[in-house]
Amino acid sequence: MHIENGLRSKKILLVDDSLLTSKMVSEFLNANGYETETVAAGEEAVQKACSMPIDLILMDIELAGEMNGIEAARRIIKYRDIPVIFFTGNTSQDIIDKMKEVRAYGFVIKGMDKALLLSTVEMTLNLHEANTQTILFNRIFENFVNEIYIFDAETLKFSAVNRAAVKNIGYTREELHTMTLLDIKPEFDRDCFQKVLNRLSSGEQQQIFHNAVYRRKNGSLYPVEMNLQLLNYGGKKLFLALAVDLTERSAMKDQLTKKESMLDAIINSAQDAIVILNSQGNVTLWNHAAEQIFGYTREEILGKNLHRLVGMDEHTFQNSFEFFRLAGAKNAKGKTIEVKAKHKNGHELNIEVSMSFLKIMDDLHCIAIIHDISERKRAQEELINSRKQYFELAENAPIGIILCDEECNILYVNPKTLEILGSPGIEETKKINLRTFPLLVQYGLSNRLDECMQNNELGIFEMNYESKWGKKVFLRLHVKPRSDKGKVTGAQVIIDDITEKKQMEEELRSLSLTDYLTNVYNRRFFIRKLEEEIELIRRRNRGTFSLTMLDVDHFKRINDRYGHNVGDQVLKNLTYVIKNRIRKADCLARWGGEEFVILMQGTTVNNAMALVEELRESISKMILTGVDSVTASFGVVEYNAGDTVDSLIQKADNLMYEAKAAGRNCVRC
Known part of the structure; x- marks a missing residue:
């Protein structure tokens, strides 16, 4: 060359x-x-x-x-x-x-x-x-997202405006060519505006930023951030005005302020203490309930650690927190523990702490929801000494309570337990032995109960359970052995129905894995899935899979011609067609925009080609009201030893673009 x-x-x-x-x-x-x-x-x-x-x-x-x-x-x-x-x-x-x-x-x-x-x-x-x-x-110029106005330095009349300006301001290009910037800026008179322009003409400033208000053809006003510059085009002076519509930004700011106020109100109206610690263990949030539970005001505690509350010297607390932080970073799920703490006046508190870790601005924060359980602890001790008082409290308790003897036969069950398990009655429930009942053995409650009673120690755990009456629930169980003179005589099982909480957690987890529009997996999940598949084959030293990347042909043309709502519907229909053809073991994800990827486990490239050709034909036959035929181009690649996520994606992407270059609506492997 x-x-x-x-x-x-x-x-x-x-x-x-x-x-x-x-x-x-x-x-x-x-x-x-x-x-x-x-x-x-x-x-x-x-x-x-x-x-x-x-x-x-x-x-x-x-x-x-x-x-x-x-x-x-x-x-x-x-x-x-x-x-x-x-x-x-x-x-x-x-x-x-x-x-x-x-x-x-x-x-x-x-x-x-x-x-x-x-x-x-x-x-x-x-x-x-x-x-x-x-x-x-x-x-x-035409496709720039912000408004662009170019106007003559002498007449101030517009010489050129882009599509964004025409669309937002509401005037036609022909109308704008007879107008000046003063016609759409009601707060400026010509003399003031000319003084601003003179600073550019004289070279005093290269560009001028200021906030203004524009008036649309229909009379409505909207805020803009305007950038004025001087242009020299063919010896002629022109001014360029770049305007950023601040309407959405202002609305978002107002909405953010509103949400912050709402969040602050919720946090400070909560009955439980909400405390946030930064990565150094210092308090960054301390709500009203925390002030009431521990006696320290927000001003007294913000920026300090909690060594006084847990009865430690500051150095020991810092070491303990660092160990806990490192352990929590590996498992950010919330954990509930019971600890003793000290009020500002010195008296001891029993608290239940649910702790989770969250990254905020690349800093790992610890979020603690603290419930004062001092009264509950005292009540539990009194219940052991007074069965009558215990049963009176248990009957109206908002949690399920079961008492059993050392053989795990049920002695007492409260109404809330019946509600949680869907039991028709107390006598029916008492027929169950907590150690030998098949469902309880299957779900692990029997083993946990035996461990707590044998070791005479409290156990707290969660389990997904379907009762013999068909009630499906997610339970948090507190198992506390009952003892007399050091000998275990039975156990108390407290049942908390946390089904709604778990469902919410599952919904939030699902949202983090799927694409909001098509409801298929998102790019982040697909990369993780692909990494797992590669690692599995490497460990076994056998097996294969194929990867397909596809792109909707001329998708921009569809959006431009029919609108983004129709474009969204095209993507939804396409994913519907694919999901109804691939196996459950296969993984479909939206890679980005109109691009999708399919992981076909245990599939050679020849078998994958046959499937993909069917998909290509099915997509080309999709019927969408008012839309011409939709087609897609495909690239198919099979895993080879030494391939990585990046190399596989790159190969599939290259093949897909070969299909594009070959005329689209075809497959390359």
Whole structure:
């Protein structure tokens, strides 16, 4: 490849069935710094132009083969923007009209002066580059998300406005070309505005930022952040006004303020203490309930650690917290523990603490929900000494309570337990032995109960349970052995129905794994799934899988033509078609935008190709009201030893774009 001044020389495709002409022209162009590639037929020209970088095509009109130069050019420019110059000895009006149809940049007469040929080539390349830059600028200008206004320095009338400005302000381009910025800025008079512009004209400032209010054609007002700059275009002074619509930002700010106020009200109205510690163990949030439970005001505790509350010196507390923080970082799920604490006045408190870890601004924070259980503890001790008082309290308790003897026969069960388990009555429930009943053995309660009674220690655990009466619940169980003079005589089981809490946690977990629009898995989950599949094959040293990446063809055109709501419906229908064809073991995810990926476990590329071809055909047959046919392009790759997530994705992506280049609505593997 010829290199001039560190840049690639321009490559010209010469299409002529005359070997002599091709040789002479090729040698001449090569001698003048160009790189040439020669072919003799139109079919070859189309193949070359679509498969290699070409900067310009010199094309004879009359060619050997079935395809002439005009048809070859028509097919090439359908797929690639390459300038075409025709060789011809025929300059009839019919030939000239055909050249215009394919947007040729011109023609040269066969046998003409070589200097004129060289001049035509250079002029065409320069013109094509200028056209490309103009198109790029216009696209950037028109598609810029913010409003752009360009106006004359003297008349202040608009010279150009982009699509965003026309859409938001409500005036047509024709109307705006007769207006000035003062017509849409009600708070500015001409003198004040001119003073602002003079600071730019004099060079005092390069650009000016200020907030303003624009008035739409319908009279409505909206806030903007405006950036004014001076442009010098062809010796003429123009001003550029870039306006950012602050409506949504202001609304979000108001909404955020409202939510912060609401959150603050909720936190401070909670009956339980809510405390947040930063990674150093210092308090960053301390609600009203915490003040009431521990006696310290917010001002006294913020920025300090809690060593005084747990009866430790500061150094020991810091070491303990660091150990706890490191352990919690590995398992951020909330854990509930019971500990003793000290009130500011010195008396001892029994508290139940539910702790979770959360990253806030890349800093790991500990969130503690603290419930003062001092009264409950005292009540539990009194219940052991007074069965009557115990039963009176237990009957109305908001939690399930079961008492059993040392053989795990049920002695007492309260009404809340019946409600939680769906039992028809107390006597029916008492027939169950907590150690031997099959369902309790199956779900692990029997073993846990035995462990607590054998070790004479409290046990707290959670379990998913379906009772013999068909009630499905998620339970938090507190098992406390009952003892007399050191000998375990039975146990007390407290049952807390946390089904709603677990369902909420599961819903939140599901939201973090799925795409909000299509309800298939999201990119983050898919990458994790792909990593697991690769690791599984590596450990077993056997097995395979295939990965498919697909992209909806011309999706931007669908959005532009029918609107984003229709585009969203296309994506939903597409995922419906795919999910109803692939296996449950396969994994479908939205990679981003209109791109999707499919992981097919234990599937070779040949089997995957057969399935993907079915999917391609099914998608092309989807029926959407008011929408032409929808197609997709696919890339399929099979796992090979040594592949990584990145290498597999890259291969599938490359193959998918090969399918795009091959005309779309096809599969490449």
